[in-house]
Amino acid sequence: MHVTTTINGEPVEFLADVSSTLLDALRGSLGLTGTKEGCGTGDCGACSVTVDGRLMCSCLMLAVEAEGKSIGTIEGMAQGDHLHPLQQKFLEMAALQCGICTPGVLISARALLEKNPDPTEEEVRFGLAGNLCRCTGYDKIVRAVLETAADMRESAR
Structure with missing residues (x-):
């Protein structure tokens, strides 16, 4: 088709x-x-x-x-040579390992932040619950999403 x-x-x-x-x-x-x-x-x-x-x-x-x-x-996600803030924060905070789950996690995190630009830790964990990672243990991922949300709110001011 x-x-x-x-x-x-x-x-x-x-x-x-x-x-x-x-x-x-x-x-x-x-x-x-x-x-x-x-x-x-x-x-x-x-x-x-x-x-x-x-x-x-x-x-x-x-x-x-x-x-x-x-x-x-x-x-x-990236705009030209500029990474999306989530991608940049994942790099800075080592919130990725093997890379299999990373694209899906980033897409899910972006969707979460577009709907809720000020999530709590619990909301981030719930928003990413459909993404399985066997490498990181999720803490760095959750912290990176929370810090990105804070940075994006600050830059919007």
Whole structure:
């Protein structure tokens, strides 16, 4: 099937088998390999993207369902040579390890901060509960999200 969509603000067209997932299309057809497959069942969050601003597991969405939608992936977080504040803070605070979960965690954290720019620690932990990480233990991730939120609020003043 022919699919016309917007990915990271750019119009995109691709062909997709009716049974292929959005994850398959992103990684295979479109070469956007930042979105990872961890489980294939929507349990780990490594394949998290936004679809019309809503957080989704791309392994659970058919590629044909992207028709007319706006998709956000990890490749669209940085603006040119400037990392998104979350990406920068993750680097500064060593809130990443092997990198399998990191793109999904960053997408989930951005979605959280867009909805709630002043989250509590509990809200961050709840907002990232769908993202599994076997390397970091989550504390550095949560701290990085909280510090990014504080920095973004401060710069908005």
